Amino acid sequence: MGEAGEAPASSAxxxxxxxxxxxxxxxxxxxxSFASGSKEEPFIGVSIFRSDDAFTEEERQWIEKxxxxxxPVRVKAAENKQSLQNDHITEFIEAGADAIIVNPVxxxxxxxxIEKCRQxxxxxxxxxxxxxxxxxxxxxxxxxxxxxxxxxxxxxxxIFINYWFDHPEADRNGDGKLQFVIIKGEPGxxxxxxxxxxxxxxxxxxxxxxxxxxxxxxxxxxxxxxxxMSAFLATHGDSIEAVFANNDQMALGAIDALINAGYxxxxxxMPVIGCDxxxxxxxxxxxxxxxxxxxNDAEGQGKAAYRIAYELACGRxxxxxxxxxxxxxxxxxxxxYTMMIQGNLI
Numbered sequence: 001m002g003e004a005g006e007a008p009a010s011s012a013x014x015x016x017x018x019x020x021x022x023x024x025x026x027x028x029x030x031x032x033s034f035a036s037g038s039k040e041e042p043f044i045g046v047s048i049f050r051s052d053d054a055f056t057e058e059e060r061q062w063i064e065k066x067x068x069x070x071x072p073v074r075v076k077a078a079e080n081k082q083s084l085q086n087d088h089i090t091e092f093i094e095a096g097a098d099a100i101i102v103n104p105v106x107x108x109x110x111x112x113x114i115e116k117c118r119q120x121x122x123x124x125x126x127x128x129x130x131x132x133x134x135x136x137x138x139x140x141x142x143x144x145x146x147x148x149x150x151x152x153x154x155x156x157x158x159i160f161i162n163y164w165f166d167h168p169e170a171d172r173n174g175d176g177k178l179q180f181v182i183i184k185g186e187p188g189x190x191x192x193x194x195x196x197x198x199x200x201x202x203x204x205x206x207x208x209x210x211x212x213x214x215x216x217x218x219x220x221x222x223x224x225x226x227x228x229m230s231a232f233l234a235t236h237g238d239s240i241e242a243v244f245a246n247n248d249q250m251a252l253g254a255i256d257a258l259i260n261a262g263y264x265x266x267x268x269x270m271p272v273i274g275c276d277x278x279x280x281x282x283x284x285x286x287x288x289x290x291x292x293x294x295x296n297d298a299e300g301q302g303k304a305a306y307r308i309a310y311e312l313a314c315g316r317x318x319x320x321x322x323x324x325x326x327x328x329x330x331x332x333x334x335x336x337y338t339m340m341i342q343g344n345l346i
Contacts, residue, residue: 044073044309045092045100047085049129051077053220054249054278055298056103059127062302063101071098071313073306082106089113092122098313099123101305104131108188111135114142123312127305130190136331141312145305145333149191152294153198155339156244156273159292161206162341163271170271172241178208179239181232182215183225183254185246192217195246195275213240218250225253233261240270248274248281248293255289264289277340285342295338300325304333 046063048056060075067073074092078085082105092100093116100122104110110131115138117124123141130146164170164178171178182199185192196215203210213236218224225245232240243258245251251274255264263270274281277295284290307323320326325333 042071042098042313043095044071044306044313045088045095045097046073046075046102047088047092047100048075048077048103049085049105050080054280055247055276055296056128058278058298059103059302059305062299063306066303066306067310070310073101078105080105082109086112086116089116093117093120097122099125099309101125101127101309103127104129107131107190111138114138117142123309125305125309125312127301140331143308143312143318143331143333145301145308145335147296147301147335147337149194150198151337152191152275152296153195154202155294155337156195156275156292157199157202157206159273159294159339159341160242160244160271161203161208163291164208170241172238176209177211178203178241179211179213179236180242180244181213181229181236181240183228183243183245183250184215184217185220185250187217191275192246196244199244218245218253220247220249222249222253222256225250226256227253229254229257230260233257243270243272245272245274248276248278248284248290250274251290251293252280252284255284259289277338282340285340288342290342292339292341295340297335297338300335304335308333 044067046060048060050056064073064075076088078088085105089100089102100117102113102124104113104126107129110126114124114135118139125143125145127145130144136142136144182196184196200210200212214232216228218228229243243254245254251272254272258264258270258272262268271291272289273292274290275294275296277293281290281293285293304323304325308318311318311322316322318327328334
Protein backbone atom coordinates (compact mmCIF):
# COMPACT_ATOMS: atom_id res chain seq x y z
CA MET A 1 0.00 0.00 0.00
CA GLY A 2 2.81 2.42 0.84
CA GLU A 3 4.51 2.14 -2.54
CA ALA A 4 1.26 2.35 -4.44
CA GLY A 5 0.30 5.52 -2.54
CA GLU A 6 3.65 7.30 -3.22
CA ALA A 7 3.34 7.48 -7.03
CA PRO A 8 0.56 10.09 -7.14
CA ALA A 9 2.37 12.28 -4.55
CA SER A 10 5.63 12.14 -6.55
CA SER A 11 3.76 13.05 -9.73
CA ALA A 12 2.10 16.02 -8.04
CA UNK A 13 5.44 17.31 -6.76
CA UNK A 14 6.96 16.96 -10.21
CA UNK A 15 4.06 18.86 -11.76
CA UNK A 16 4.34 21.63 -9.18
CA UNK A 17 8.10 21.90 -9.86
CA UNK A 18 7.49 22.30 -13.60
CA UNK A 19 4.85 24.96 -12.99
CA UNK A 20 7.20 26.83 -10.66
CA UNK A 21 10.03 26.80 -13.22
CA UNK A 22 7.62 27.94 -15.93
CA UNK A 23 6.49 30.85 -13.74
CA UNK A 24 10.11 31.85 -13.12
CA UNK A 25 10.76 31.77 -16.84
CA UNK A 26 7.77 34.02 -17.55
CA UNK A 27 8.84 36.47 -14.85
CA UNK A 28 12.40 36.58 -16.23
CA UNK A 29 11.15 37.27 -19.74
CA UNK A 30 8.84 40.02 -18.44
CA UNK A 31 11.64 41.69 -16.50
CA UNK A 32 13.97 41.54 -19.48
CA SER A 33 11.26 42.95 -21.72
CA PHE A 34 10.60 45.80 -19.27
CA ALA A 35 14.31 46.60 -18.98
CA SER A 36 14.57 46.93 -22.74
CA GLY A 37 11.17 48.59 -23.09
CA SER A 38 12.56 51.18 -25.55
CA LYS A 39 12.41 48.54 -28.28
CA GLU A 40 8.64 48.39 -27.81
CA GLU A 41 8.20 52.18 -28.03
CA PRO A 42 11.00 54.29 -29.55
CA PHE A 43 11.54 57.79 -28.14
CA ILE A 44 13.93 60.72 -28.23
CA GLY A 45 14.89 62.17 -24.84
CA VAL A 46 15.02 65.96 -24.41
CA SER A 47 16.65 67.67 -21.42
CA ILE A 48 16.36 71.47 -21.20
CA PHE A 49 18.30 73.60 -18.77
CA ARG A 50 15.28 75.39 -17.28
CA SER A 51 11.50 75.37 -17.73
CA ASP A 52 10.89 79.08 -17.09
CA ASP A 53 13.22 80.50 -19.74
CA ALA A 54 11.14 82.05 -22.54
CA PHE A 55 13.48 81.23 -25.43
CA THR A 56 14.13 77.67 -24.28
CA GLU A 57 10.39 77.17 -23.88
CA GLU A 58 9.90 78.22 -27.52
CA GLU A 59 12.55 75.74 -28.63
CA ARG A 60 10.88 72.96 -26.66
CA GLN A 61 7.53 73.69 -28.27
CA TRP A 62 9.03 73.53 -31.77
CA ILE A 63 10.82 70.27 -30.97
CA GLU A 64 7.52 68.74 -29.85
CA LYS A 65 5.66 70.07 -32.91
CA UNK A 66 8.32 68.65 -35.22
CA UNK A 67 8.05 65.24 -33.54
CA UNK A 68 4.34 64.84 -34.32
CA UNK A 69 3.76 61.74 -36.44
CA UNK A 70 7.38 60.66 -35.99
CA UNK A 71 9.37 59.33 -33.03
CA PRO A 72 7.86 60.94 -29.90
CA VAL A 73 9.91 62.96 -27.42
CA ARG A 74 10.11 62.78 -23.62
CA VAL A 75 11.02 66.16 -22.11
CA LYS A 76 12.60 66.85 -18.73
CA ALA A 77 13.69 70.21 -17.26
CA ALA A 78 16.88 70.36 -15.18
CA GLU A 79 15.86 73.62 -13.46
CA ASN A 80 19.40 74.94 -13.78
CA LYS A 81 20.96 71.98 -11.93
CA GLN A 82 23.69 70.12 -13.79
CA SER A 83 23.45 67.12 -11.45
CA LEU A 84 19.75 66.79 -12.27
CA GLN A 85 20.45 66.98 -15.98
CA ASN A 86 23.09 64.27 -15.62
CA ASP A 87 20.40 62.10 -13.99
CA HIS A 88 18.09 62.80 -16.93
CA ILE A 89 20.69 61.52 -19.37
CA THR A 90 21.14 58.34 -17.33
CA GLU A 91 17.37 57.81 -17.15
CA PHE A 92 16.98 58.30 -20.91
CA ILE A 93 19.76 55.81 -21.65
CA GLU A 94 18.41 53.20 -19.23
CA ALA A 95 14.92 53.60 -20.73
CA GLY A 96 16.36 52.88 -24.16
CA ALA A 97 16.30 56.32 -25.82
CA ASP A 98 17.07 56.19 -29.54
CA ALA A 99 18.67 59.66 -29.41
CA ILE A 100 18.94 62.55 -26.93
CA ILE A 101 18.64 66.32 -27.37
CA VAL A 102 20.31 68.43 -24.66
CA ASN A 103 20.14 72.14 -23.87
CA PRO A 104 22.96 71.98 -21.32
CA VAL A 105 22.90 73.66 -17.94
CA UNK A 106 26.67 74.10 -18.05
CA UNK A 107 28.17 73.85 -21.51
CA UNK A 108 31.60 73.13 -20.02
CA UNK A 109 30.15 69.95 -18.47
CA UNK A 110 29.09 68.57 -21.86
CA UNK A 111 32.10 66.26 -22.10
CA UNK A 112 30.75 63.98 -19.36
CA UNK A 113 27.36 63.78 -21.11
CA ILE A 114 29.01 62.97 -24.42
CA GLU A 115 31.11 60.22 -22.87
CA LYS A 116 28.08 58.67 -21.15
CA CYS A 117 26.13 58.62 -24.43
CA ARG A 118 29.15 57.32 -26.37
CA GLN A 119 29.50 54.35 -24.04
CA UNK A 120 25.81 53.55 -24.48
CA UNK A 121 25.93 54.33 -28.23
CA UNK A 122 23.03 56.79 -27.96
CA UNK A 123 23.42 59.68 -30.47
CA UNK A 124 23.38 63.18 -29.04
CA UNK A 125 22.33 66.63 -30.25
CA UNK A 126 23.16 69.78 -28.28
CA UNK A 127 21.05 72.88 -28.82
CA UNK A 128 21.56 76.61 -28.08
CA UNK A 129 24.48 76.19 -25.64
CA UNK A 130 27.56 75.20 -27.56
CA UNK A 131 29.89 72.58 -26.02
CA UNK A 132 33.61 73.20 -26.13
CA UNK A 133 35.25 72.18 -29.40
CA UNK A 134 37.41 69.57 -27.63
CA UNK A 135 34.26 67.94 -26.22
CA UNK A 136 32.54 67.93 -29.61
CA UNK A 137 35.56 66.09 -30.98
CA UNK A 138 35.12 63.19 -28.55
CA UNK A 139 32.60 61.35 -30.74
CA UNK A 140 31.25 61.42 -34.27
CA UNK A 141 27.61 60.95 -33.16
CA UNK A 142 27.35 64.30 -31.38
CA UNK A 143 25.91 67.37 -33.15
CA UNK A 144 25.26 71.02 -32.30
CA UNK A 145 22.45 73.37 -33.39
CA UNK A 146 22.60 77.06 -32.53
CA UNK A 147 23.38 80.55 -33.79
CA UNK A 148 26.68 82.39 -34.04
CA UNK A 149 26.70 84.63 -30.98
CA UNK A 150 29.08 87.17 -32.52
CA UNK A 151 26.49 87.91 -35.21
CA UNK A 152 23.91 88.82 -32.57
CA UNK A 153 26.34 91.28 -30.99
CA UNK A 154 27.00 92.90 -34.36
CA UNK A 155 23.27 93.17 -35.12
CA UNK A 156 22.56 94.76 -31.73
CA UNK A 157 25.27 97.30 -32.47
CA UNK A 158 23.95 98.02 -35.97
CA ILE A 159 20.49 98.75 -34.59
CA PHE A 160 21.96 101.35 -32.28
CA ILE A 161 24.42 102.75 -34.84
CA ASN A 162 21.53 103.71 -37.11
CA TYR A 163 19.73 105.33 -34.19
CA TRP A 164 22.82 107.21 -32.97
CA PHE A 165 23.60 108.85 -36.29
CA ASP A 166 19.92 109.60 -37.07
CA HIS A 167 19.23 111.15 -33.66
CA PRO A 168 21.82 113.74 -32.55
CA GLU A 169 19.87 114.16 -29.30
CA ALA A 170 20.96 110.63 -28.38
CA ASP A 171 24.24 112.20 -27.21
CA ARG A 172 22.57 113.85 -24.25
CA ASN A 173 25.58 115.60 -22.78
CA GLY A 174 27.02 116.52 -26.18
CA ASP A 175 30.46 115.11 -25.41
CA GLY A 176 30.66 113.06 -28.62
CA LYS A 177 30.77 109.80 -26.66
CA LEU A 178 28.24 107.05 -26.02
CA GLN A 179 27.78 106.37 -22.31
CA PHE A 180 26.08 102.99 -21.90
CA VAL A 181 25.50 99.98 -19.67
CA ILE A 182 25.38 96.26 -20.51
CA ILE A 183 23.16 93.73 -18.77
CA LYS A 184 24.84 90.38 -19.31
CA GLY A 185 23.56 86.81 -19.25
CA GLU A 186 25.17 83.80 -17.67
CA PRO A 187 28.93 84.15 -17.07
CA GLY A 188 30.90 81.84 -19.36
CA UNK A 189 28.00 81.28 -21.78
CA UNK A 190 29.12 81.85 -25.37
CA UNK A 191 26.16 84.17 -26.00
CA UNK A 192 27.07 86.34 -23.02
CA UNK A 193 30.72 86.73 -23.90
CA UNK A 194 30.52 86.99 -27.69
CA UNK A 195 27.39 89.15 -27.89
CA UNK A 196 29.00 91.64 -25.51
CA UNK A 197 32.42 91.59 -27.19
CA UNK A 198 31.14 92.02 -30.74
CA UNK A 199 28.61 94.64 -29.68
CA UNK A 200 31.36 96.92 -28.43
CA UNK A 201 33.72 96.05 -31.26
CA UNK A 202 31.11 96.93 -33.90
CA UNK A 203 30.17 100.21 -32.21
CA UNK A 204 33.83 101.23 -32.22
CA UNK A 205 34.31 100.14 -35.84
CA UNK A 206 31.44 102.45 -36.82
CA UNK A 207 33.33 105.42 -35.38
CA UNK A 208 31.36 105.75 -32.13
CA UNK A 209 33.52 106.62 -29.14
CA UNK A 210 32.25 104.32 -26.43
CA UNK A 211 32.26 104.81 -22.67
CA UNK A 212 30.96 101.75 -20.85
CA UNK A 213 29.67 103.09 -17.55
CA UNK A 214 28.78 99.74 -16.01
CA UNK A 215 27.97 96.09 -16.63
CA UNK A 216 26.80 93.13 -14.58
CA UNK A 217 25.02 89.81 -14.94
CA UNK A 218 21.29 89.20 -14.54
CA UNK A 219 21.49 85.51 -15.52
CA UNK A 220 18.98 85.94 -18.41
CA UNK A 221 16.21 86.84 -15.89
CA UNK A 222 13.79 89.76 -16.11
CA UNK A 223 13.46 90.34 -12.37
CA UNK A 224 17.20 90.38 -11.80
CA UNK A 225 17.64 92.77 -14.71
CA UNK A 226 15.07 95.17 -13.25
CA UNK A 227 16.97 95.24 -9.97
CA UNK A 228 20.27 95.69 -11.78
CA MET A 229 18.97 98.55 -13.93
CA SER A 230 17.59 100.27 -10.85
CA ALA A 231 21.06 100.05 -9.33
CA PHE A 232 22.64 101.45 -12.52
CA LEU A 233 20.22 104.39 -12.45
CA ALA A 234 20.96 105.03 -8.78
CA THR A 235 24.68 105.14 -9.55
CA HIS A 236 24.80 106.85 -12.95
CA GLY A 237 21.43 108.57 -13.29
CA ASP A 238 20.84 110.46 -16.53
CA SER A 239 24.44 109.88 -17.63
CA ILE A 240 23.27 106.61 -19.18
CA GLU A 241 22.51 107.10 -22.88
CA ALA A 242 21.75 103.51 -23.91
CA VAL A 243 21.10 100.05 -22.47
CA PHE A 244 22.23 96.83 -24.16
CA ALA A 245 21.03 93.46 -22.89
CA ASN A 246 22.19 89.99 -23.91
CA ASN A 247 18.57 88.84 -24.24
CA ASP A 248 15.04 90.24 -24.39
CA GLN A 249 14.04 89.07 -20.92
CA MET A 250 16.76 91.25 -19.40
CA ALA A 251 15.98 94.12 -21.79
CA LEU A 252 12.37 93.96 -20.58
CA GLY A 253 13.56 94.00 -16.97
CA ALA A 254 15.60 97.13 -17.74
CA ILE A 255 12.51 98.71 -19.30
CA ASP A 256 10.50 97.90 -16.15
CA ALA A 257 13.06 99.80 -14.06
CA LEU A 258 13.16 102.69 -16.53
CA ILE A 259 9.36 103.01 -16.49
CA ASN A 260 9.50 103.14 -12.68
CA ALA A 261 12.05 105.95 -13.04
CA GLY A 262 9.75 107.98 -15.30
CA TYR A 263 11.08 107.03 -18.73
CA UNK A 264 8.94 106.49 -21.86
CA UNK A 265 6.57 109.32 -21.01
CA UNK A 266 6.72 113.09 -21.26
CA UNK A 267 9.47 112.89 -23.86
CA UNK A 268 11.90 111.08 -21.55
CA UNK A 269 13.35 108.23 -23.61
CA MET A 270 16.06 105.58 -23.26
CA PRO A 271 17.14 103.35 -26.17
CA VAL A 272 17.09 99.73 -25.02
CA ILE A 273 18.20 96.86 -27.26
CA GLY A 274 17.79 93.14 -26.60
CA CYS A 275 18.11 89.80 -28.36
CA ASP A 276 15.92 86.73 -29.10
CA UNK A 277 12.70 88.40 -30.37
CA UNK A 278 10.52 86.55 -27.88
CA UNK A 279 6.77 87.44 -27.97
CA UNK A 280 7.05 89.91 -25.08
CA UNK A 281 10.00 91.51 -26.82
CA UNK A 282 8.02 91.97 -30.02
CA UNK A 283 5.22 93.53 -28.00
CA UNK A 284 7.73 95.98 -26.50
CA UNK A 285 8.88 96.82 -30.03
CA UNK A 286 5.32 97.63 -31.00
CA UNK A 287 4.66 99.83 -27.98
CA UNK A 288 7.94 101.70 -28.49
CA UNK A 289 9.77 100.81 -25.28
CA UNK A 290 12.25 98.46 -26.97
CA UNK A 291 14.31 100.06 -29.75
CA UNK A 292 15.34 96.79 -31.35
CA UNK A 293 16.05 93.11 -30.93
CA UNK A 294 17.67 90.30 -32.86
CA UNK A 295 15.60 87.28 -33.87
CA ASN A 296 17.21 84.17 -32.42
CA ASP A 297 15.24 81.62 -34.42
CA ALA A 298 13.77 79.21 -31.85
CA GLU A 299 11.67 77.58 -34.55
CA GLY A 300 14.64 76.89 -36.79
CA GLN A 301 16.77 75.59 -33.93
CA GLY A 302 14.02 73.35 -32.58
CA LYS A 303 13.21 71.88 -35.99
CA ALA A 304 16.85 71.31 -36.92
CA ALA A 305 17.68 69.65 -33.57
CA TYR A 306 14.76 67.25 -33.80
CA ARG A 307 15.41 66.39 -37.46
CA ILE A 308 19.04 65.57 -36.73
CA ALA A 309 18.05 63.46 -33.71
CA TYR A 310 15.42 61.69 -35.81
CA GLU A 311 17.90 60.79 -38.53
CA LEU A 312 20.36 59.50 -35.96
CA ALA A 313 17.62 57.53 -34.18
CA CYS A 314 16.81 55.88 -37.50
CA GLY A 315 20.45 54.88 -37.95
CA ARG A 316 21.15 57.41 -40.71
CA UNK A 317 23.82 60.10 -41.05
CA UNK A 318 22.13 63.54 -41.09
CA UNK A 319 22.53 65.42 -44.37
CA UNK A 320 21.22 68.76 -45.63
CA UNK A 321 18.79 66.97 -47.95
CA UNK A 322 17.17 65.12 -45.05
CA UNK A 323 17.18 67.83 -42.35
CA UNK A 324 16.64 70.91 -44.50
CA UNK A 325 19.57 72.87 -43.05
CA UNK A 326 23.21 73.08 -44.19
CA UNK A 327 25.84 71.36 -42.03
CA UNK A 328 29.15 73.04 -41.22
CA UNK A 329 32.13 70.80 -40.48
CA UNK A 330 29.68 67.88 -40.82
CA UNK A 331 28.22 68.22 -37.30
CA UNK A 332 27.20 71.87 -36.78
CA UNK A 333 24.01 73.61 -37.92
CA UNK A 334 24.07 77.40 -37.64
CA UNK A 335 20.67 79.14 -37.74
CA UNK A 336 21.02 82.79 -38.87
CA TYR A 337 19.86 85.79 -36.85
CA THR A 338 17.57 88.55 -38.17
CA MET A 339 17.73 92.19 -37.09
CA MET A 340 14.39 93.65 -35.94
CA ILE A 341 13.61 97.29 -35.17
CA GLN A 342 10.57 99.37 -34.32
CA GLY A 343 8.20 99.48 -37.28
CA ASN A 344 9.85 96.49 -38.95
CA LEU A 345 8.84 93.20 -37.36
CA ILE A 346 9.54 91.04 -40.41
